Amino acid sequence: MSKPTAKGQAHLVRLLIAAGKATPSPPVGPALGARGVKSMDFCKEFNARTAHIEPGVPVPTKITVQSDRTFTFVTRTPPTTWLLKRTAGLEKGPARPGHEIMGTISLKHVYEIAKIKAADEHLKHLKLESIASTVIGTARTLGLQVVP
Numbered sequence: 001m002s003k004p005t006a007k008g009q010a011h012l013v014r015l016l017i018a019a020g021k022a023t024p025s026p027p028v029g030p031a032l033g034a035r036g037v038k039s040m041d042f043c044k045e046f047n048a049r050t051a052h053i054e055p056g057v058p059v060p061t062k063i064t065v066q067s068d069r070t071f072t073f074v075t076r077t078p079p080t081t082w083l084l085k086r087t088a089g090l091e092k093g094p095a096r097p098g099h100e101i102m103g104t105i106s107l108k109h110v111y112e113i114a115k116i117k118a119a120d121e122h123l124k125h126l127k128l129e130s131i132a133s134t135v136i137g138t139a140r141t142l143g144l145q146v147v148p
Contacts, residue, residue, distance in 0.1 A: 011035050013063040016079075019053035022046040035065045042071060050075065058082055076120050080138045083113045094143035102143035110135050110146060 013031050022028055024039040032039045042063070050059055063073040085093070087109050094100040114132040117123055123131055136146050 009067065011065040013065060015061050015063065016058050017046065017061055018055070019050040019057045019059045020047050020055040022050075032063070032065070032071075036069045037065055037071050042073070046073065046075075074121070077116050080113065080117060080135055081142060083116065084135070084139050084142055084144060087113065088142075088144050090142070090144075093141075097141045097143065100143045101145050104145045104147050105139055107146060107148050110139065 013035065015027055015031060017028060022043040024043055028043060029039045032042055046061070053059065057078050059078065060076040061073055062076075063071055065071045081093070084105065085091075088103045088105050090102055094102050110132050111128070113135050114128055117131050117135070118126075118128060139146055
């Protein structure tokens with residue numbers, strides 16, 4: 001449950017929603033309904049805004065709900081783990097992260113993922129090399145070996 005807030009203070013809701021597939025059912029409906037927002041309005045707007053993305057791609061979304069029950073939302077790029085698993089053709093990660101090698105991925109793929117992630121607002125100030133190094137670290141955790 002959310003903590004009680006002072007009057008006039010906005011609520012922040014973070015959800016991971018499949019692109020173009022937002023429905024008023026869980027997790028969207030309960031998260032927004034508890035804050036007095038009509039979930040159908042959000043779903044229509046979200047599906048329209050993510051129409052250009054391949055359906056089913058998970059999209060991290062930050063929803064700000066104002067005290068007058070209006071909302072704004074920001075979408076980000078898919079999670080790095082999802083991009084890496086899709087590139088390597090993995091269904092799920094290893095049972096022991098960092099200890100098992102599940103597959104390989106090329107440095108070219110790492111930089112392609114870094115370019116996608118560089119579009120996020122919170123990563124715009126970082127160099128592409130810095131983003132690529134975090135992608136490599138995530139790949140190692142997933143059990144992917146990075147080859148040149």
